[in-house]
Amino acid sequence: MGRKSLKDARRKEIIRAFYKVAKKEGLENASLAKVARLMDIHPSLIIHYFRSKEDLIFGLIEYILERYKLIYKAENSTLDTKERLVKIVGNLFSRKWNTLFDDGVFYSCYALIFRDKKVQAHYKTLHDSLRELFSSTLKEAKQEGLVNVQDVEATSDLIFIMVEGAYYYLGLINDKNEYQGKLKQYEQEALRLLGLN
Template sequence: MGRRSLKDARQKEIIEVFYQIAKQEGLENASLAKTAELAGMNPSLIIHYFKTREQLVYGLIEFILDRYLQIFSVPASPNSTPKTVLLKIIDNVFSRKWNVLFDDSVSYSCYALALRDETIAGRYRQLLETLRKNMEQYIRACKKEGLLQVVNPAATADLVFVLVDGAYYYLSLVKEEEEYTAGLKRYKKQAIALLNFV
């Protein structure tokens, strides 16, 4: 999909440390110097991989995507069908599994930067489009098997993620576990209704 690879182990390690600082202190307080200190590295090594803090934020957005894509990992079983796999993904998306993959405050901070920085906006859009494209593939597989009736798999995948994004944005403000769980169930039910299974 044209994403920059994070294969370099050192680079990934730096991004993970930067993420931990952003999670604990807020993205606005995460810096190259703090990252070097926590990682036990010379600051010049951080700068070797990431010339600026902005480049480190770009890497962080790649890291977000890599984490979020884990939600599509459904263990294969002899009884797996396109429908059971898609329903398991929907379960994952509307569960704590999705929510704990990446810290909401860091994700929303990155999103806020996207409103002011064209490069970050482009990378964030790519992140969101990748998630939708993955969902679309599973919807298409079900449609091909005649398991659901949707006119436009891409539009349906988009609507599912509109529900997901809105659900987590709203539920991030809910403190009661019972209310949070009820909300997730309600939104999941709406997402399944959008899929129009036969």
Template sequence: MGRKSLKEVRQKETVEAFYQVAKKEGLENASLAKVAKEMGVNTSLVLHYFGSKNELIYGLIDFIMKRYKSLYSIKDDVNTGDSHLEQVLNNLFSREWNEVVEDGVFYGCFTLAFKDEKIKAAFKELHENLRSLLVQAIEDAKKNGEVDVEDSAEAADLIYILVEGAYYYLSLYEQNEAYYKKQEKYKQAAWNILKMNKQ
């Protein structure tokens, strides 16, 4: 694999700075000038790599997808005996998953999907990519006799609906004992979809 170009490095740095500004001030208040200030550069440099705030938002959605994908890059845990699928589901229903991307930034981007077809398409691609990773994990588990499900894609879709609904709902609550009990209950429901009981 070759070295990343200066453009790729600068674009990555700019998107990360945009994410930090959006976390602090809200996506609606994030501007190219504020991103430049966060980076300690002139606004013209940000404009050189991203011609508009919308272009930065497209980059941010890709950034979000890569952060979520990182929770799939795991191997069987020799210490716990957990398989790849078990670890994936543990990640999906975990504090780590919930904190990979700050809720305000994620939902701020998502609301723009109702106004901008390109952002809507980017969000659809994000969700389809994440579902395809779960489909592959389920397929691998089927081959190992770990789960018993006919349609891996349908199971992955239902599990993601459960995940997304759970975090939308749980984002309204403090992370206390009741929160984690609900989280575990939703994870068990995901295992039930896969027809394998995990306690």
């Protein structure tokens, strides 16, 4: 039991170092050697945990999922279902994503889905997991009569399409006021879809 947790801790440490290198130099320029240099260890130690850069990228995608799941946790646990749903929607349409993970690294990893079916499968799992977390709260709210949506899955999917499209588009906007205004507009539209505006 102790060995496994030590192995997991070491893997996470390597993934976080890989993330730092990718954030600073770009995913395409990140290498096992650069990660080893940052960690002040021999590259063979990284190869002990990750056979290749591709394996490390899969670990990085799982790390993205772990980070993004934080949108649904923490302060949300003490709220009732309606407050939790409103808080989650607020988090989805906030700058909180940007504090959890660097957009440049996220989109660099995402671009690999067009060339690598395994990366595509990992990203699909990531997105499906995030949608499921949102859907479960939405189902709970519907069961309690707090929202009036016909199809929970379809509504959840529409909101996530809005989130993903919003962040893609908002990455092009440098004006903070315009950025915040559009985020608020998208959040209000999502709440309207749920009948919570």
